[in-house]
Amino acid sequence: MKMLELDPAALGQVGMYRFLISTIVPRPIAFISTISPEGIVNLAPFSFFNGVSSNPPCVMVSITRKSDGDKKDTLRNIEATRQFVLNTTPEWLAQQMNQCSAEYPYGVSELEKVGLTAVPSLRVKPPRIGESPVQMECELYETLEIGDGSMGSATIVVGKIVMAHVAESAWKDGKATFEELKPLSRLGGLSYGKTSDVFDLPRPKAE
Ligand SMILES: Cc1cc2nc3c(=O)[nH]c(=O)nc-3n(C[C@H](O)[C@H](O)[C@H](O)COP(=O)(O)O)c2cc1C
Incomplete structure (x- = not known):
């Protein structure tokens, strides 16, 4: 392979963002519900x-x-309440998921805007999304600040799962089956992927 050399300093923040989102693919998509102190x-x-x-x-x-x-509102709410629900994103929620990435003002509920069902959680205040086949109720475990707070900086949020829910139809022999979860993945730019052409590889022994 003939390789290109890309120096982060030369690419800059936007260039590195494009590099990361187009090379680390496919990525699963967490659809995160939080609640503000005002509810x-x-x-x-x-x-x-x-x-x-x-x-x-x-x-x-x-x-x-x-x-x-x-x-972002999600981070503000997690810092204020120390709770969130991580719902997985199946293919059938692609449109609603995309719509929820629009910058609504703080205090506007995207869940109501896109018409998804809020199902009460068992151990945390934010509701689960009824249309998602896997929902993880989480308590904030740790945050880690990356960068100086300017554009491109991030907060890594680590959440501890205190309760999990999975669609009964997807749960077989102690694990979930991707055929039922139909996970949507994010590729570079505006592209998304579906999971197909799957194959198994047995774990090898050291030789
Ligand atoms: C498929 C997809 C993946 C995204 N991934 C991230 C991400 O990993 N981190 C991030 O900060 N924003 C990500 N975004 C953008 C946020 O969803 C967007 O900024 C949103 O408005 C944040 O909403 P909030 O202010 O209500 O928290 C992503 C958007 C889409 C459509």
């Missing part, structure tokens, strides 16, 4: 997200600053 439900998608650990059971999401340097 307004907020909903937004985040693809810089992953599992972290199983003891304690933790997930992480990276929430970047807005273009004016302000914190």
Whole structure:
């Protein structure tokens, strides 16, 4: 392979953002519900997200600053209430997920705007999304600041799962089946992917 050399200093913040979102692919999409101290439900998608650990059971999401340097509503709510629900994003929620990424003013409930169903959680205040096949109720475990707070900086939020819910139809032999979850993935730019052409590889022994 003939390789290009890309110096982060030369690419700059926007160039590095484009590099990251187009090379770290596909990414799963967390659809995160939070609630403000005033009780307004907020909903937004985040693809810089992953599992972290199983003891304690933790997930992480990276929430970047807005273009004016302000914190996003999701982060404001998590810092204020220390709780959130991580709903997975199936193919059938693509339109609503995308609509929720619009910059609504603080205090506007995206969940109501896009007509999704708020289902009460068992252990945290933010509701779950009834249309999502996996919902993880989380308590804030830790935050880690990356950068100086200017555009491109982020807060890594680590949440501890205190209750999980999975669609009965998707749960077989102690694990979820992706055929039922139909996970939507984010690719570079405006592209999204569906999961197909799947194959298994048995774990090898050291030789
Ligand atoms: C598929 C997708 C993935 C996204 N991933 C992230 C992400 O990982 N981190 C982030 O800060 N914003 C991400 N965004 C942008 C946020 O969803 C957007 O800034 C949203 O307005 C934040 O809403 P809030 O202010 O209600 O928290 C993503 C948007 C889309 C459509």
